[in-house]
Amino acid sequence: xxxxxxxxxxxxxxxxxxxxxxxxxxxxxxxxxxxxxxxxxxxxxxxxxxxxxxxxxxxxxxxxxxxxxxxxxxxxxxxxxxxxxxxxxxxxxxxxxxxxxxxxxxxxxxxxxxxxxxxxxxxxxxxxxxxxxxxxxxxxxxxxxxxxxxxxxxxxxxxxxxxxxxxxxxxxxxxxxxxxxxxxxxxxxxxxxxxxxxxxxxxxxxxxxxxxxxxxxxxxxxxxxxxxxxxxxxxxxxxxxxxxxxxxxxxxxxxxxxxxxxxxxxxxxxxxxxxxxxxxxxxxxxxxxxxxxxxxxxxxxxxxxxxxxxxxxxxxxxxxxxxxxxxxxxxxxxxxxxxxxxxxxx
Amino acid sequence: xxxxxxxxxxxxxxxxxxxxxxxxxxxxxxxxxxxxxxxxxxxxxxxxxxxxxxxxxxxxxxxxxxxxxxxxxxxxxxxxxxxxxxxxxxxxxxxxxxxxxxxxxxxxxxxxxxxxxxxxxxxxxxxxxxxxxxxxxxxxxxxxxxxxxxxxxxxxxxxxxxxxxxxxxxxxxxxxxxxxxxxxxxxxxxxxxxxxxxxxxxxxxxxxxxxxxxxxxxxxxxxxxxxxxxxxxxxxxxxxxxxxxxxxxxxxxx
Amino acid sequence: xxxxxxxxxxxxxxxxxxxxxxxxxxxxxxxxxxxxxxxxxxxxxxxxxxxxxxxxxxxxxxxxxxxxxxxxxxxxxxxxxxxxxxxxxxxxxxxxxxxxxxxxxxxxxxxxxxxxxxxxxxxxxxxxxxxxxxxxxxxxxxxxxxxxxxxxxxxxxxxxxxxxxxxxxxxxxxxxxxxxxxxxxxxxxxxxxxxxxxxxxxxxxxxxxxxxxxxxxxxxxxxxxxxxxxxxxxxxxxxxxxxxxxxxxxxxxxxxxxxxxxxxxxxxxxxxxxxxxxxxxxxxxxxxxxxxxxxxxxxxxxxxxxxxxxx
Numbered sequence: 001x002x003x004x005x006x007x008x009x010x011x012x013x014x015x016x017x018x019x020x021x022x023x024x025x026x027x028x029x030x031x032x033x034x035x036x037x038x039x040x041x042x043x044x045x046x047x048x049x050x051x052x053x054x055x056x057x058x059x060x061x062x063x064x065x066x067x068x069x070x071x072x073x074x075x076x077x078x079x080x081x082x083x084x085x086x087x088x089x090x091x092x093x094x095x096x097x098x099x100x101x102x103x104x105x106x107x108x109x110x111x112x113x114x115x116x117x118x119x120x121x122x123x124x125x126x127x128x129x130x131x132x133x134x135x136x137x138x139x140x141x142x143x144x145x146x147x148x149x150x151x152x153x154x155x156x157x158x159x160x161x162x163x164x165x166x167x168x169x170x171x172x173x174x175x176x177x178x179x180x181x182x183x184x185x186x187x188x189x190x191x192x193x194x195x196x197x198x199x200x201x202x203x204x205x206x207x208x209x210x211x212x213x214x215x216x217x218x219x220x221x222x223x224x225x226x227x228x229x230x231x232x233x234x235x236x237x238x239x240x241x242x243x244x245x246x247x248x249x250x251x252x253x254x255x256x257x258x259x260x261x262x263x264x265x266x267x268x269x270x271x272x273x274x275x276x277x278x279x280x281x282x283x284x285x286x287x288x289x290x291x292x293x294x295x296x297x298x299x300x301x302x303x304x305x306x307x308x309x310x311x312x313x314x315x316x317x318x319x320x321x322x323x324x325x326x327x328x329x330x331x332x333x334x335x336x337x338x339x340x341x342x343x344x345x346x
Numbered sequence: 347x348x349x350x351x352x353x354x355x356x357x358x359x360x361x362x363x364x365x366x367x368x369x370x371x372x373x374x375x376x377x378x379x380x381x382x383x384x385x386x387x388x389x390x391x392x393x394x395x396x397x398x399x400x401x402x403x404x405x406x407x408x409x410x411x412x413x414x415x416x417x418x419x420x421x422x423x424x425x426x427x428x429x430x431x432x433x434x435x436x437x438x439x440x441x442x443x444x445x446x447x448x449x450x451x452x453x454x455x456x457x458x459x460x461x462x463x464x465x466x467x468x469x470x471x472x473x474x475x476x477x478x479x480x481x482x483x484x485x486x487x488x489x490x491x492x493x494x495x496x497x498x499x500x501x502x503x504x505x506x507x508x509x510x511x512x513x514x515x516x517x518x519x520x521x522x523x524x525x526x527x528x529x530x531x532x533x534x535x536x537x538x539x540x541x542x543x544x545x546x547x548x549x550x551x552x553x554x555x556x557x558x559x560x561x562x563x564x565x566x567x568x569x570x571x572x573x574x575x576x577x578x579x580x581x582x583x584x585x586x587x588x589x590x591x592x593x594x595x596x597x598x599x600x
Numbered sequence: 601x602x603x604x605x606x607x608x609x610x611x612x613x614x615x616x617x618x619x620x621x622x623x624x625x626x627x628x629x630x631x632x633x634x635x636x637x638x639x640x641x642x643x644x645x646x647x648x649x650x651x652x653x654x655x656x657x658x659x660x661x662x663x664x665x666x667x668x669x670x671x672x673x674x675x676x677x678x679x680x681x682x683x684x685x686x687x688x689x690x691x692x693x694x695x696x697x698x699x700x701x702x703x704x705x706x707x708x709x710x711x712x713x714x715x716x717x718x719x720x721x722x723x724x725x726x727x728x729x730x731x732x733x734x735x736x737x738x739x740x741x742x743x744x745x746x747x748x749x750x751x752x753x754x755x756x757x758x759x760x761x762x763x764x765x766x767x768x769x770x771x772x773x774x775x776x777x778x779x780x781x782x783x784x785x786x787x788x789x790x791x792x793x794x795x796x797x798x799x800x801x802x803x804x805x806x807x808x809x810x811x812x813x814x815x816x817x818x819x820x821x822x823x824x825x826x827x828x829x830x831x832x833x834x835x836x837x838x839x840x841x842x843x844x845x846x847x848x849x850x851x852x853x854x855x856x857x858x859x860x861x862x863x864x865x866x867x868x869x870x871x872x873x874x875x876x877x878x879x880x881x882x883x884x885x886x887x888x889x890x891x892x893x894x895x896x897x898x899x900x901x902x903x904x905x906x907x908x909x910x911x
Contacts, residue, residue, distance in 0.1 A: 186682075391771070
């Protein structure tokens, strides 16, 4: 049954919901004088399917904030006296700043924005003979060299840790059930919770080692620096490992064969992480229902937090939401698995 | 009982110095024996004596290291495909597909052995009548009681009228009455000319065999009718014979 | 905690029932096992043996009824029970990729003890596998695995030992050895509950319960069960055993007939004489006929008792 539904779900997901295309990207605009030309240009941008004006900034601090808390991925900044300069001096500067933590997306933003500006300018030309040249000036924020590793390192972190923790833990525990050793352990005076903890411990250590390896590789081989506080990054990662382990524990309590555990952690965790975490497909582009579901994918919050700390170089206080959501998830998962965990076989 | 036997197929299983080595370990060590058509041949031995390995070679599943043998007139080395076509196999562990219906299982195995549809249909009806299974024809195998399953599994293993049927501990864990009913089926099959090659841990079942071989450390240590063996070893029953022989085992059981 | 009425009772069950989906695994089972007894639960696969053991070892909960082990209730005091019982499940439950010694050490640790502490208890068994202590458990033969599993179940000197089909699939020689080990353990005061599908092992138990379809057919000492057979049992022989069985079956005066090793065990209607039977068999062409009275075994009793059950 599941095998029959799987392809249907995947096709629908990939076909309709998942796209790397730019759609309704949030834009912050900073224009000091709201004159005719700027207003028209802003309207053009807002009207396009690619962009949506989210914030009208009043100063550069607003722009910074919009990037920081992720309310905007692209900033369009008109220089002072934009319209005047355009008519009088024949040229004016417009600055396009893109959040380049996802370099591919950033390139598209800039490209589409540039196109809109160009076509507007061509319309402008014949009407106002004196129309000058709009000169866009592009800036890639956070990732000026456009290194793609900036995007995938957080994604890989989010996936590997989940895989090691959740999948391996659940399989290891369920294996004991299958082998029958669980029966003996249950009939021993050892507290069942210790049995669980002893099963979890090796995978905790393993994930920490994995985290360290990925960090070393990304910093020294891929040259992705940890822009923000390393301590914050470690703390967030530990929280995420904790969530993943609790997930693994929960899976182990509801399955009784290794195959089932593998299937649930594979299909139930891997796929959402790949598709709904924002690792490959930007969450903003998804239809509402998927965006809603993505809220329940721990990796989504973790990857966001890692991007913010590692790439954007912001402090842990900037990822408050992510940390809060992950903490709530951790608590709920632990409660659920402890409740589900039985001191008996069934 | 066996009037229709042709002399050429009189010996259904023949082995000569059949040997299987795994590295330095000789699992089966030069065994030679013959089994006649329609015979019930008990193949006994302690755990690790080499029974399973020997049986796998006879079924054409494993190539002997040296020696040769024929089963149903076919060479187990060169004609293993033909051997497989002419034997039936049943073990306690693998018997039938649990989530298929009774008739589906029969049709499947009949089909695997290349029987025609009309033949399968005819024989299925016959079998259902014989086993009093008509009402269970459309039941899933997993819903049947263990005794039923066992009988059905055996009937399926001889459905294509093989020359030999290999039974690997067919009655393990079965209640005494079902176990006896099962042996009655074996007798019936043997009477119809099918040779039965059976392993068991129940020593009373060894008594039901025409001849019994006892393997110790990869060799056949004794081979005769139960009555002769009991006399030879001065034992009251087959258990006594077995205990005397198996205790001789030198191979370290580990 | 429950008041223990009798200090001599190691295990007691009252009205235990258990069902899984549609299958009724245990039906209103009650019995008691005294301390220091070897109690055999004998019956075929699917009779409910494993379910019963799992209830007593606190692994599953019964639908109805109460049970105590060593005076502790299996539901309320399950923690106490887990400290004082040893359990060997039917499936081989050791770590296949740990060595013999590591397995033993592991279970010693789990039970808060050390190999040294109770070495004398397992010594007799463990010396036999000690030569292979660096071998992985997965590479051991059936008999050796069984010994290792028993050692592991004994490492904490349990008061009650539960052995679920320890001899299934094991050859007769190893089985005999295994029962020898159980006899020694009994001498050390351990109560042993053992289940088996092999009827011939019944005589090695102090008391046995014959179980079929989730309920006991009878519970008693093997001698009493045999004494309770209640009829004369005859062993019949002839040259053609297969025909003998068919002919006996078709004889209305033969109440039951079952192949039994090299003979057919039969019971006869009361006023039917063996001379008559012999004569009738001769008429049917049998030669070498012998019909002699024999003492029934547990298997005869099991079949006689289970006949009255719906089959």
